[in-house]
Amino acid sequence: MPPVAPTLKDVALMAGVSEITVSRVVRNKGPISSDTRLRVTAAIDALGYVPNRAAGSLASAGAPLIGVLLPSLSNIVFPEVLRGIQAALASTNYQSLVGVTEYDPVVEQHIVSSLLAWKPAALIMTGFDHTDATRMMLAKHDVRVAELMDIDAEPIDIAVGLSHRRAGYDSGRHLIQRGYRRFGYVGHDWDADRRARRRYNGLCAALAEAGLSLTAESRSPHASSTRAGKETLKALLLDAPKLDVVVFSNDDMAIGGFFHCLEAGISVKEELALFGFNGLAIGQDLPKPLSTVRSNRFLIGKTAVERLLGAAETSDHRRVIDTGYEIVEGATA
Amino acid sequence: MPPVAPTLKDVALMAGVSEITVSRVVRNKGPISSDTRLRVTAAIDALGYVPNRAAGSLASAGAPLIGVLLPSLSNIVFPEVLRGIQAALASTNYQSLVGVTEYDPVVEQHIVSSLLAWKPAALIMTGFDHTDATRMMLAKHDVRVAELMDIDAEPIDIAVGLSHRRAGYDSGRHLIQRGYRRFGYVGHDWDADRRARRRYNGLCAALAEAGLSLTAESRSPHASSTRAGKETLKALLLDAPKLDVVVFSNDDMAIGGFFHCLEAGISVKEELALFGFNGLAIGQDLPKPLSTVRSNRFLIGKTAVERLLGAAETSDHRRVIDTGYEIVEGATA
């Protein structure tokens, strides 16, 4: 076990060529005779040579790295985005440096700063909520930047996601069209999750347009969760028993609501309709598939990487990429 | 927007000191007079200096990086482990380089190789299932290695997790003690998830010890999911209607089973008891909290990082760290 990793020089020596030739073989760059290529690759295998990326990045100014900043890993939505990112990265030689901000722009700022220290090719962030200092750093260090999930604001570089305002609005239209009139809303912490608020605003706009408004609403101060959904719906129904439908800030909350109905003996849809957001797999496996809006989390992550890395190849230079959403009819509304 | 990042030299020039002095201030290393420290930090702020980590790693042989290899991000369990890792990392200046193996040791091998290229301080992997080539690389490049989730085998360096065999065994003992006799088992793809098989073996051992055996069992060829649990239980009950209790390979599967019971009008626990594994939050929010075994995923990730980075500080040099598990009584068994 020689804890001394072989370098270009070792490979060069063994293959009887110069270092730069080995470097060319490794990177598949420049003309190499198939003969020397053979000898070099043989030496590489024999020595178990692994290029030192730190050295490579230093020499070439820029690392094959993508910084990924996620607000949270507790909300299943972000691992799914990360999954899309990883899937797209798998076919490249880029790797991901992952940090979690806990929805705090100041934490985000610190992470951006330490990620930038690696001279990554791009940064993937969530939402549009950054400190001025963050924006300044981003401007100075020429990295590509993708802001994910939302497209309701002006991006720094590119944005990939969906319009949460429109999604909320369309949810409202859809439900009104299906005959619902007495709307309840059950939400979670808005300060952290700005997108939930945008959907709420869209929903209210749709109601207003139809001459309606929310009959009752309640917001949990906590992060979204099944439990929060369950308890918040319970609380809401104590105050305002006469509702047709309850729109939840997302599927987690809605599933909690569904469970509450099961426990309270409320017949879902017949007595009270439920509507979510995200289209999580588990919601579709409930005894009654949840009516909701499918956001395309995996696609968002995947698309972001493709756009960030493939910029030159495509002629498509949109700054805002709408990955869309679809209303999932389900059986709860 | 000057796309030319300032370097140590720029800071040194501005502060009227040498580069190494700036370097010392940045790293908080070696004695520095508070006067020069002040001037240097002022210059750093003024220029917006961010150290180049690639250069630092090259010079000092070794990067403040932890490579993290996860088999999947679809199974909620691994994001939770990652959460623990990130939480522990937050208070250090280490960052995580994340890769996903899709349960394939060959993919794992490629990722290990590219991670090693950064000279990380440590690698966090899952399970004990690695190719020979992977083991060889690990031996050569002196990195710390943690193998997570399982402690039922001999680790390369350290292992952090729980004994799945014992967890399965204890589940069996627990259920037998509660009077169950006719056991069913509903599982998922074992080839990918070796730990599920270990739990199964433990369960069977407990049954055998009590002179019992599985009355019926069925395994989905797919990855674990609510849907797979639902469908597999349904199939199982067609063949073997007379069961007291069904043990599932994990909570996702068990929750699916719960949903099947709801749909089929089977009274959970009274007619058929259900038992899971993991102790996911959502299982505890079902109308009847799921009876299961709590694995401590967050703790596993967090502990691994602490052990890997804090080795010198603690006198605790165990190679195997048991993060334990607890039986969660619930209301479904």
Added chain:
DNA sequence: CTGTTAGCGCGTTCAT
């Protein structure tokens, strides 16, 4: 407490 010298391993540039 501060500076000098040397070089980490590689890629760029220019030659041959």
Added chain:
DNA sequence: ATGAACGCGCTAACAG
């Protein structure tokens, strides 16, 4: 098709 020289930005090892 191949190579030599140089330097990327930083830190280790010594001075002083």
